[in-house]
Amino acid sequence: MPVPFWNCKAWPQTRxxxxxxxxxxxxxxxxxxxxxxxLIRWAIIQFPxxxxxxxxxxxxxxxxxxxxxxxxxxxxxxSVSNVNPIExxxxxxxxxxxxxxxxxxxxxxxxxxxxxxxxxxxxIPTIVVVGDQSSGKSSVLESLAGxxxxxxxxxxxxxxxxxxxxxxxxxxxxxxxxxxxxxxxMRINSEEDIEAAINAATDDLAGSNKxxxxxxxxxxxxxxxxxxxxxxxxPGITRVPIHGQPENIYEQVRDMIMxxxxxxxxxxxxxxxxQVDFSTCESIRLSQTVDKxxxxxxxxxxxxxxxxxxxxxxxxxxxxxxxxxxxxxxxRTPDDDSIAVARCRESELFNDHPxxxxxxxxxxxIPTLARRLVKIQSDMVRGCLxxxxxxxxxxxxxxxxxxxxxxxxxxxxxxxxxxFLRLQNEMLNMLTQVVRDGDFSLxxxxxxxxYTARLHEEFTKxxxxxxxxxxxxSQPSKTDEIRQMFSEHQGVxxxxxxxxxxxxxxxxxxxxSITQTCIFLVDRVFxxxxxxxxxxxxxxxxxxPHLRDRHHKLAIQVLNETKTTTVEFVERMLAKERTxxxxxxxxxxxxxxEVNSAVETARRSDEDxxxxxxxxxxxxxxxxEAVPATGWYREAWEMKVRVAAYSKIMxxxxxxxxxxxxxYALQWTIVNRLQELTMMQAFSSPEExxxxxxxxxxxxxxxxxxxxxxxxxxxxxxxxxxMIAA
Numbered sequence: 001m002p003v004p005f006w007n008c009k010a011w012p013q014t015r016x017x018x019x020x021x022x023x024x025x026x027x028x029x030x031x032x033x034x035x036x037x038x039l040i041r042w043a044i045i046q047f048p049x050x051x052x053x054x055x056x057x058x059x060x061x062x063x064x065x066x067x068x069x070x071x072x073x074x075x076x077x078x079s080v081s082n083v084n085p086i087e088x089x090x091x092x093x094x095x096x097x098x099x100x101x102x103x104x105x106x107x108x109x110x111x112x113x114x115x116x117x118x119x120x121x122x123x124i125p126t127i128v129v130v131g132d133q134s135s136g137k138s139s140v141l142e143s144l145a146g147x148x149x150x151x152x153x154x155x156x157x158x159x160x161x162x163x164x165x166x167x168x169x170x171x172x173x174x175x176x177x178x179x180x181x182x183x184x185x186m187r188i189n190s191e192e193d194i195e196a197a198i199n200a201a202t203d204d205l206a207g208s209n210k211x212x213x214x215x216x217x218x219x220x221x222x223x224x225x226x227x228x229x230x231x232x233x234x235p236g237i238t239r240v241p242i243h244g245q246p247e248n249i250y251e252q253v254r255d256m257i258m259x260x261x262x263x264x265x266x267x268x269x270x271x272x273x274x275q276v277d278f279s280t281c282e283s284i285r286l287s288q289t290v291d292k293x294x295x296x297x298x299x300x301x302x303x304x305x306x307x308x309x310x311x312x313x314x315x316x317x318x319x320x321x322x323x324x325x326x327x328x329x330x331x332r333t334p335d336d337d338s339i340a341v342a343r344c345r346e347s348e349l350f351n352d353h354p355x356x357x358x359x360x361x362x363x364x365x366i367p368t369l370a371r372r373l374v375k376i377q378s379d380m381v382r383g384c385l386x387x388x389x390x391x392x393x394x395x396x397x398x399x400x401x402x403x404x405x406x407x408x409x410x411x412x413x414x415x416x417x418x419x420f421l422r423l424q425n426e427m428l429n430m431l432t433q434v435v436r437d438g439d440f441s442l443x444x445x446x447x448x449x450x451y452t453a454r455l456h457e458e459f460t461k462x463x464x465x466x467x468x469x470x471x472x473x474s475q476p477s478k479t480d481e482i483r484q485m486f487s488e489h490q491g492v493x494x495x496x497x498x499x500x501x502x503x504x505x506x507x508x509x510x511x512x513s514i515t516q517t518c519i520f521l522v523d524r525v526f527x528x529x530x531x532x533x534x535x536x537x538x539x540x541x542x543x544x545p546h547l548r549d550r551h552h553k554l555a556i557q558v559l560n561e562t563k564t565t566t567v568e569f570v571e572r573m574l575a576k577e578r579t580x581x582x583x584x585x586x587x588x589x590x591x592x593x594e595v596n597s598a599v600e601t602a603r604r605s606d607e608d609x610x611x612x613x614x615x616x617x618x619x620x621x622x623x624x625e626a627v628p629a630t631g632w633y634r635e636a637w638e639m640k641v642r643v644a645a646y647s648k649i650m651x652x653x654x655x656x657x658x659x660x661x662x663x664y665a666l667q668w669t670i671v672n673r674l675q676e677l678t679m680m681q682a683f684s685s686p687e688e689x690x691x692x693x694x695x696x697x698x699x700x701x702x703x704x705x706x707x708x709x710x711x712x713x714x715x716x717x718x719x720x721x722x723m724i725a726a
C-alpha cells in the first residue's frame with residue numbers, strides 16, 4: 001500500500017527489492033515477492049546520477065545495484081542489497097512519535113461523534129471540507145485516503161460524509177465500515193466497492209434525484225500507512241438548481257455548511273480551484289463569516305496543472321486571509337492508472353513546471369497536506385479535551401434534570417394512590433395560589449395564568465360598559481321621548497308631580513339595555529376560568545393522560561353547574577332592579593343637586609354650555625337645546641336628570657355585586673368543590689385509579705430515551721476524563 005518515501009527506511013538486507021526508475025529521475029520500487037504494482041510500497045526520489053542514487057538510499061560501498069537495459073524509456077533496477085536503514089525515512093517513526101499518542105484520542109472523539117454527543121451541544125474537533133461545486137473536494141479526499149469516491153455532474157456529495165482514516169500495521173488489520181441512519185457497521189469488502197456503497201447510501205437518505213439531506217454517512221477506513229484523520233466532506237456550493245433539485249438548494253447547502261464550520265473547534269479545509277479568483281469563491285465568503293482572521297482555515301488549491309500561471313503570486317500574497325496557509329495539489333485524473341501514478345506525476349509537475357517549481361516545498365503535494373492536517377488536528381484535539389469534558393458534564397446535568405421531571409411508572413394500587421395524593425395536593429396548592437391568592441410565583445412568565453389580574457381587567461371593562469350604557473342628558477331625543485311618555489300618563493298623578501310610572505318604565509329600559517352585558521360577562525369569565533383550571537391540570541397530570549382527561553371532564557362539569565347558578569343570580573339581581581326602584585345612597589340627591597346647581601350657575605353667567613361628570617361619563621350640554629326653561633319640556637328634563645342619577649347608582653351596584661358573586665362562586669368551585677368531588681371519585685374505586693394512572697406511551701418512551709442519553713453521556717464523560725488524565 002502507498003506510503004510516502006520520506007517516512008520510509010531502506011528495507012532489511014534480507015528483503016529483495018525491484019526498483020523502477022521513471023525517466024531516470026524518479027524511483028518507484030516494490031518487493032519482489034509481491035510482484036504486482038497494485039500492491040506496492042512506493043516513493044519518489046530526485047537524483048541526477050547513479051552516485052546520487054546510492055547516496056539517497058544510503059547504500060554502502062558493499063551494496064549491490066544491478067541495472068538492466070532501458071525498457072520503454074525506463075531503467076530497471078532488478079535488485080538492491082546491503083542497504084543501511086535511515087531513521088528519518090522510517091515509516092514506524094511517524095507511528096512511534098505521533099500515532100501512538102494521537103490515535104487513542106482520535107478514536108475516542110470518533111466514538112463520541114458516532115454516539116451523537118454533538119446533538120447535546122458538545123463540539124468535537126473536526127476537519128470540515130468545503131468548496132464550491134466541482135472545486136475538487138472529493139478528489140482531495142480520494143488522494144488522502146487512497147480510495148475512489150462518487151463523482152459526476154452537479155452535486156456529487158449530497159449528504160455529509162464523515163471520513164475516518166486510521167492507520168494499521170498490516171493488510172490483515174485493514175477494514176472498511178460504513179454507517180448511516182439505522183444502518184450500523186456495514187462492512188464493505190474492498191476499496192473498489194466504496195463508491196457504489198456511498199451512492200446507494202446517499203440515494204437511501206436523500207433520494208435518487210439531486211436533493212440533499214443533512215444526515216451523515218460515516219465511512220471508517222483502516223489501512224496501512226493511512227493518515228490518522230477524521231474529516232467531513234460537505235456538498236459543493238451551487239447557486240443554480242438542476243433538474244430535480246429544490247429552488248432553495250443554495251440556502252440548504254449554505255445552512256448545512258454553516259452548521260459544521262461555525263463551532264470554534266472546526267478546522268475549515270477550504271478547497272479552491274486554481275482556475276478561479278479566490279476572492280470570488282462562495283466557500284471563502286462563508287468561512288470568513290465564522291473565521292474572520294482565518295486562524296482555523298487551511299486552503300487547498302486544486303487543478304494547478306490546468307491553471308499554473310500566476311499561482312505562485314496567488315498563494316504567496318494571501319489576498320483572502322488564509323491563516324493556516326495554502327497547499328497546492330494535483331489530484332488524480334482519468335489518465336492516471338492509479339493513485340501512486342498520480343502522486344508521481346504530481347511530484348514531477350511541481351519539480352519541472354516553470355510556474356510551479358518556485359512554490360515552497362512545504363506548500364505542495366498531497367503528502368504535505370496529509371502531514372499538515374495530522375499536525376493541526378493533533379494540536380487542536382489536545383487543547384479541546386478540557387472544554388469537551390465541561391460541555392459533556394453540562395449536557396449530563398441537563399439530561400438528569402429532565403429525567404427527574406419525568407414521573408416513573410406506577411407499579412401497584414398503593415403506589416397509584418400515593419402518587420395521586422401527591423399530584424392532587426400539587427394541583428390544589430397551585431390553583432389556590434393562582435385563583436384565591438393571586439400568587440403567580442409558580443408561573444411568572446405565563447400571563448394566561450395570572451388569574452386575578454385577568455379577572456380585574458374583565459370587571460373593569462364591565463363597569464365601563466355599564467357606565468356607557470346609561471341615559472345621556474345631552475340627547476335631545478330622550479327629552480322628546482320622555483315628554484311623549486308624560487302625555488300618555490296624564491291623569492295618573494297630580495299635574496305638579498312627576499309620574500312614577502314614567503320613572504319605572506325608563507329604569508326598565510335601562511336594565512334591558514345592560515342585560516346582555518351582564519350575561520356575557522359571566523360567559524367570558526367562566527370560559528377563562530375553565531381554561532386556567534384545565535391548563536393547571538394538564539401541567540400536573542402531564543404524565544398520566546387518562547387521569548388528566550378524567551380531571552378535565554369533572555372540572556368542566558362542575559364549572560358548568562356553577563355557571564348556571566351564577567347566571568341565575570345575575571338574572572335575579574336584574575329582576576330586582578327592574579321591579580324595585582330603591583336606594584339609600586345619598587349620591588342620588590347629591591347628583592341631582594349638582595346638575596341643577598351647574599345649570600343655574602351657567603345661566604347666571606350667560607354661559608352657553610356646561611360639563612357634567614357622571615362617574616365614568618362626562619357630558620357637555622348646550623343649555624338652550626338640552627335644558628328647557630318651562631313647560632312639559634322642563635318636566636321631561638327633570639325626569640331625565642333623576643333617571644341618570646339613579647342609573648349611576650344602579651350601575652355602580654351591579655358593577656360590584658355581579659363581579660363579587662362571580663369571584664366567590666369560581667373560588668369556591670375551583671378550590672373547594674372540585675377538590676372534594678375529585679377525592680370522592682378517586683377513592684370510590686382505587687383499582688380504577690390504578691388504571692387511570694397508566695402512563696402514556698410517549699412519556700414512557702421519553703424516559704427511556706433520556707436514560708439512554710444519560711448512559712451515553714456518562715460513558716462519554718469517563719472516556720474524555722480518561723484521555724485528560726492519561
